[in-house]
Amino acid sequence: MSDSVIRFPDAPQHQVPHHRVPALFISAPASHHGKTTVTAALARYHTLRGLRVRVFKTGPDFLDPMLLALAAGGGHPAYQLDLWMAGEEACRKMVWDAAQDADLILIEGVMGLFDGQPSSADLAVLLGVPILAVIDATGMAQTFGAVAYGLAHFRKDVPFAGVLANAVASARHAEMLQEGLRPDLNIPYFGALLRGKDFALPERHLGLVQAAEVVDLYARLDRAAEGIGNTKLADLPPAVTFERSQVDDLLPTLTTPLCGVRIGIAQDAAFSFLYPANLDCLREMGATLHFFSPLSDHSLPDVDSLYFPGGYPELHLQSLQDNPSMKAALREHHANDKPIFAECGGMLYLLESLTDKAGKRANMVGLLRGHAIMQGRLQGLGYQSAAMPGGVLRAHTFHHSVIETEMIPIARGERLHNTSAGEKIFQQGHLVASYLHCYFPSNPVAAAQLFLP
Template identity: 55%
Template sequence: MGAELSSRCPAILVAAPASGQGKTTVACALARLHARQGRRVRAFKCGPDFLDPFWLAQASGAPVHQLDLWMTGEDDCRARLHAAAAEADLVIVEGVMGLFDGEPSAADLARRLHLPVLAVIDAGAMAGTFGALAFGLQHYQPGLRWAGVLANRVASARHADMLRAGLREPADWLGALPRDSALALPERHLGLTVATELGDALARLDAAADALAQTPLGRLDGAALQRWSVDFAAPAAVAPVGRPLAGRTVAIARDAAFCFVYAANLDCLRALGAELVFFSPLAGAALPACDALWLPGGYPELHAARLSANHALQASLRAHVQAGKPVWAECGGMMALFDTLVDTQGQAHALWGLLPGRVQMQPRLAALGPQQLALPAGVLRGHTFHYSTCETPLAPVARTARPGQEAAPDAGEALLQLGSIRASYFHAWFPSCPPAAASLFTWPS
């Protein structure tokens, strides 16, 4: 595509030397600050994370999509950034883990797409080493476009001066945020608490934005942000995939127990022709009228008692399955289908009983990482991230594999099938293979 079809917009990738440094707080504070000033902000999240995007969406006031050079693909990343830049005054991309962690890493994305990198460093227990760490992040790999560094959890103005003095380049200093529990975003076992569950979420974001407004980074206006402008080239044309789900209604569970839904997956289903209807297993008495059902991941273990007590919904689910209508259940959605769920306190709950077996929460991660699932219609990319294990007499009909590997009988996540139900711990990114995504919502073959 020619340069005349590119979209130009200030953009920044918020990174860190490790997880837990405050990337999400800073990315959200920056988004909230500029949104309050009337700018159109679009935010993205590196990697497959479901939780940080809830906060970024609250802060920016716009949908948040994932960017991952493997899971979503470079072409998809470029297309989403190009579309966002065409309508935005500022694009913010939150990194994942440490800047150079993972394959591909946030640094790989920044280098491929020419995104300036802002490093957020938890400086609460350091002084001169702050400068060394900032220098290392900037120069460890060639080809990174550098925006500067922000110190987080700083004890005092004197402490901030010490940190700033340690930088080789004074112009790299973008300020310091204080050590303040009011600026922290609450967490639980899978990551951040979902923003929409907290009544004070916006107040937390405003507090963080107010603190950032006192820094050199926060004082940059629209004109000053132009130093970080990026030309996002127009994507190549994509061949149409047709509308195999035209005329079909897909019901999707969506509430505090089932909240891990990529916005891009919803867009993909609509593009495939499906009509989407949403319902709450925590509150609803029955399934809405539908041809297929999607039970996404989430936190059924935190709401097991309420899910167990919703007998009307269980009857509706059973009728759906007995009618041979498709069910696709991911991770938490699959957990709720088993006979029994044992929560973190060791209490057993009778769940929906549509899959035989037992799910038990564990104190540590049971699985984490990118995965791909080969189906007859194609290969879906995605990931796995769960703290539970399951015991079932069902034999897997397939297993996922890591990138670049073939599935092995004893490796990867199991794909279980019983009647019209297909279920797995695997979280799928539907746009990676729309025909395969469509096949999840048609009768299993």
């Protein structure tokens, strides 16, 4: 990985604009240690104190950022920082932009600290943001110190702030955990969050339940924030000096092929997996965005093109089936040879039918030949390069369904590690669909081709 232009506060500074903001990178030994809960609790705690908090999520996740954005007040989306899909310069720029008016920057990692290539550790090193390791202490006592020591010393270049014990059973349990952090280890201890279901975040097969669906979300966040107030995390972390990327504009100078193009974007409880950077990219290329709900709207907005992102259509079978006017409007849009781009759940909606895990089947739009069936296990996961009609886009896939179809794909995604065949990419007229969630800024010109009338 190339050298970072974002450095610690005491490092020599280049003669470029910079900004100092308290910042913390929240990671863990693995998934399910409580990273999202702790990050959201931190954001909520400091937001309630009147601070302007900006939150980011490492990797291609859609669900955690929804929660983190609300925990930080809902004034800004939580952007994904993904070194493979977005690249180093884009990650630097997104954090630099946030630092201009933020009082605190929080970054949630993905999986374990060193998992993946690139990993959360790689991103923390690039940005120079110290890492707080959240360790679920269930079934653990003094071994807590060994786990903390391993995380702190596995790589010498990783900035390490300290550890927080999570899911702690009692005050005595917390004492035993601290006993494992011998003084000679020199690992800062930020305290303990007691085990409790009163602020646990509900989950389903793709991860957390969407934030908007959790009726008592703010009550849960408030209780989690109270726990933060009883730890050393109640104090702001040290400031990090963020320096401006030397790339002023990540998009090509004359990238406005969508000037005047009106794009309708499905967005509701069934279709919500949208990268904020994708929306920014479309706007910067000149598009006007119009949002609509396939669940509740009965007609399309006056648009030239349509974008169906992923989501949970399988949880809304009856409502989607019982909206014939929307399905008719979509068929008319397609018959008029207007572009449609559909990703994952958006693609499932455009098939002939969709069957959920309980075996309930509902009729969908029928623009694509085939039937989707939800499975009990994960069917696709990982980074892929997507050979779309206008060029290659970097993408990610994560789904629990399979498709039965006779359609012949125009291309397949190429997996980052080439472990198996990539996801199929289908095209029917001006309709392009795939399981792949594409990251538009990775190739704006290719993204524009998906929506050009």
